[in-house]
Structure formats: C-alpha cells, structure tokens
Amino acid sequence: MSLVVYSAACFLGVAALLVLRKPRRALGDPLNASTCAAIILGGVCFICSAPVTLAAVNELTGVPNFGAPMTYSVISAFSASLLILLINWRGGPADRIRRWVCSIGIAYTLLIAGIITFFALADAPVERLTDLDTYYANTPYMREMIVLYLVGHAVCTLVMCTVCVRWSREVTGILRAGLRLIIAGLVLDIAGFEVTKMTAVAARWTGHDLDVLSTAVAPPAVSLGALVFSTGFVLPRLLPAALAQWRSFWDYRALAPLWTVLRGVPTAPKPSPPRWQLPRGRLYYREVRILDALLALQSRYDGQVRERAYEQAKRQGCAPDEAHLVAVAAMVVDAARQTPQAEDRAVTEPVDASRLPTSAFSDTGELVRLSKVLGRSPGAGATREGTVRASHG
Numbered sequence: 001m002s003l004v005v006y007s008a009a010c011f012l013g014v015a016a017l018l019v020l021r022k023p024r025r026a027l028g029d030p031l032n033a034s035t036c037a038a039i040i041l042g043g044v045c046f047i048c049s050a051p052v053t054l055a056a057v058n059e060l061t062g063v064p065n066f067g068a069p070m071t072y073s074v075i076s077a078f079s080a081s082l083l084i085l086l087i088n089w090r091g092g093p094a095d096r097i098r099r100w101v102c103s104i105g106i107a108y109t110l111l112i113a114g115i116i117t118f119f120a121l122a123d124a125p126v127e128r129l130t131d132l133d134t135y136y137a138n139t140p141y142m143r144e145m146i147v148l149y150l151v152g153h154a155v156c157t158l159v160m161c162t163v164c165v166r167w168s169r170e171v172t173g174i175l176r177a178g179l180r181l182i183i184a185g186l187v188l189d190i191a192g193f194e195v196t197k198m199t200a201v202a203a204r205w206t207g208h209d210l211d212v213l214s215t216a217v218a219p220p221a222v223s224l225g226a227l228v229f230s231t232g233f234v235l236p237r238l239l240p241a242a243l244a245q246w247r248s249f250w251d252y253r254a255l256a257p258l259w260t261v262l263r264g265v266p267t268a269p270k271p272s273p274p275r276w277q278l279p280r281g282r283l284y285y286r287e288v289r290i291l292d293a294l295l296a297l298q299s300r301y302d303g304q305v306r307e308r309a310y311e312q313a314k315r316q317g318c319a320p321d322e323a324h325l326v327a328v329a330a331m332v333v334d335a336a337r338q339t340p341q342a343e344d345r346a347v348t349e350p351v352d353a354s355r356l357p358t359s360a361f362s363d364t365g366e367l368v369r370l371s372k373v374l375g376r377s378p379g380a381g382a383t384r385e386g387t388v389r390a391s392h393g
Contacts, residue, residue: 010043030097031088035233038081042226045071045078049219051129064127069119072149073112079156080108085233086160090167111152118145133197134211137204146201154194161186178236185229192221249279251368255286258371261336262293287364293336300335325373333374 047053054067087100122141124132136142161183168179200214267289274281309330313323 031085032237034081034085034088035237038078038085038233039230041074041078041081042230045074046223046226048074054129055127058127065119065124065132067129068124068132069115069145072115072145076108076112076115076149076152079153080104082160083156086163089233090163108152111148114148115145118142118148130215131211134200134204134209134214137201150194150197150201154190154198157186157190157194161190174236174239178232181232181235182229183232185225185227185232188225188228189222192225193218196221245279248283251364252279252283252286254368254375255283255290255371257375258290258332258367259286261333261374262290262297265293265296265336267292267296283364287367290367294332297332297335300338301331302334303331305334306331322373325370329370329373332370 048057048067048071054071057067057070058064083104084101087097087104091097118141122136122139122145124136124139124142126135128135133146137146164179164183164186168176168183171179196213196218200210200212200218203210270289270292277285306327310323310327313326314320318326
C-alpha cells in the first residue's frame with residue numbers, strides 16, 4: 001500500500017514542478033497558484049496516508065494514531081484547494097471569486113478544527129495503520145471524526161463533479177478533454193473511496209465486517225482517481241506548451257539544410273546561447289542566426305541566378321510557388337558560396353529590392369519552406385550559372 005500511495009505522490013510532485021516551471025510568475029497568477037497548491041496537497045495526502053508515514057508520525061509524537069487527524073486534516077485541506085482551483089479556473093467577477101474562496105476557506109477550516117477536536121476528545125489507545133476507520137467506527141468521537149472527514153470530502157467531489165459536467169457541455173477542445181478526465185477521476189474517487197469507506201464503516205455500525213473495502217479497495221482506487229483528475233487539471237495547462245515545444249523541435253530540425261548553407265557566412269557576433277535549452281529556445285537562436293546570415297548576403301544576391309533558376313524550375317514542372325522557392329534557394333546558395341573577395345567582382349547587373357528573397361524573412365514557416373527546398377534539392381542553384389536540379393517528391 002505504501003508503494004502505491006508514494007508512487008501517486010511522486011506523480012503529483014512531477015506535475016506540480018511542470019506547472020511551477022517559473023515560480024515567481026506562476027505564483028503571481030491565482031490559477032497557477034491554486035493549481036500548484038491543489039497538486040502539492042494531493043501529494044501530501046498520499047504521503048501522510050502511507051502506513052510507513054503514519055507509523056513514523058505516531059512514534060515521533062508519542063501519541064497513538066496521531067497520524068489519523070493529521071491525514072484527515074490534509075485531505076480536508078486538499079478538498080478545499082480543489083474547490084478553490086475550480087472556482088479560479090472557471091473564472092468570473094473578481095469579487096465573486098474572492099467571496100467563494102473565503103467561504104470555502106472558512107468552511108473547511110472549521111471542518112479541520114472539528115476533526116482535531118473530536119480526536120482530542122476520543123479514546124483511541126490502539127495504533128491502527130490501515131484499518132483505523134473501521135476499527136474505531138463505533139468509538140465515541142472517533143466515529144464523529146471519521147464521518148466528518150468523509151462527508152467533507154464527499155461534498156467536495158460531488159460539487160466538483162456537478163460543476164465539471166455542466167461546464168463540459170459549454171466548452172470544446174482540450175478544455176473539454178481536461179474536464180472529462182477530471183470527471184472520470186472524481187467518479188473513481190466517489191465510487192472507489194467514498195462509497196467503499198462509508199460502506200465499510202456502516203457495516204461496522206450494523207455488526208458486519210467489510211473492512212476489505214476500506215483497506216484493499218479504497219487506497220488503489222483513490223490513487224488512480226487522483227492521477228486521472230490531476231491529469232485533467234494539468235493537461236489544458238501543459239499540453240499547448242508541450243505541443244509548441246514539439247513543433248519547435250521539428251522546425252529546428254527542418255532548418256538544418258538552410259543552416260548548413262549559411263553557417264559559414266560572417267555575421268555580427270552574438271552571445272553564446274545557453275548550453276541546455278528546450279526546443280523553442282534552440283529554434284530561436286538558429287532562426288536569429290539564419291536571418292542574420294541572409295541579411296549579410298544581401299549585397300551578393302544575383303538576380304540573374306534567381307531568374308534562370310525560376311525558369312528552369314518551371315520547365316521541370318514546378319508550381320509557381322515552389323519554383324519561386326527553388327529560385328530563392330538557388331540565389332541564397334550562390335551568394336553563400338562566394339568568397340569574401342567576390343564582393344569586389346564586377347556586377348553585371350545591379351541588385352534591386354525585388355530580387356531579394358523577401359519570402360525567407362517573414363516568419364519561421366517561410367524559413368522552413370525554404371530549408372525544405374534545399375533539403376530536397378541540395379544543389380538547387382548551387383552553381384554560379386544558376387543551374388537547378390530539383391527533385392519533386
């Protein structure tokens with residue numbers, strides 16, 4: 001059991017680190033802050049509920065079952081954080097959000113105070129690490145403490161499930177997918193934790209023994225539910241960034257042919273990029289260097305090379321747009337292959353703005369298209385005479 005809950009706690013910790021990539025910026029946003037708080041408290045819940053942790057806390061404090069009110073209090077705080085997260089995520093007028101957050105904070109603070117008070121009044125001398133809920137189900141004050149934390153968590157899950165179901169009907173795309181994951185996780189929590197725990201406790205009240213529901217079914221069910229609905233919270237926040245990094249990775253690789261042609265062009269010195277970067281940062285530095293090189297070659301562009309390359313590409317069956325890219329690639333390769341001394345050669349025809357490869361300067365997409373032409377036709381326009389050998393496929 002300890003391994004299951006510790007694994008769930010580790011997963012939630014990783015999720016919190018992903019959301020909290022930039023702590024100062026993240027904590028300044030109520031949504032990010034509440035997301036991190038909820039995920040971290042969820043991880044703390046699992047750590048506190050592990051039998052190994054409970055035994056250590058009980059031994060450290062010298063109070064049998066001291067870990068029980070500690071765990072139940074953390075679960076209640078986690079329930080409150082989920083509701084606050086949902087309110088911030090749903091959005092609305094700031095005053096209304098503030099009122100709801102304050103109301104939830106007060107309600108669950110009173111609930112936690114009640115849990116601690118009932119434990120202080122109860123007599124629970126026998127340490128129970130895995131079956132405390134059922135073992136003390138009929139013990140005065142312990143019974144009330146157990147019911148109180150179960151009811152508090154049940155109210156949270158039912159309210160969240162209702163709100164998420166209604167909200168999922170109003171939205172589409174990744175937000176709807178996230179909400180559906182949250183609903184699935186909450187259903188697992190309700191069915192696998194709340195129902196099983198309450199059933200086992202109620203069985204004790206009626207003189208029956210269904211402890212296996214509380215000790216063997218509830219822990220893995222609640223762990224799985226927490227992982228699913230935490231994924232639902234995190235997915236809409238992280239997936240767009242992950243997809244952007246993925247696109248940047250492929251754009252970075254796609255720019256390799258163009259960078260190979262231009263990397264030897266002298267440009268103004270630039271600060272060295274950090275050694276370790278995500279794909280987006282690597283793409284940025286490569287794009288800046290390519291643009292600098294293209295601008296540095298402006299005085300060497302030969303309009304005749306481009307015109308001959310364009311006509312030859314058209315004769316080979318290229319569409320006008322592709323023929324234009326092939327022609328630009330030919331002119332760039334021709335300019336990049338010139339030696340520095342070639343700038344002093346006699347120019348047979350002046351270069352005007354219309355002959356510059358302006359399509360290569362607009363955005364990443366245009367640079368990638370130009371680079372792909374070079375990748376398909378490494379020798380496109382490579383000769384000074386402007387010969388083109390383009391392959392199409």
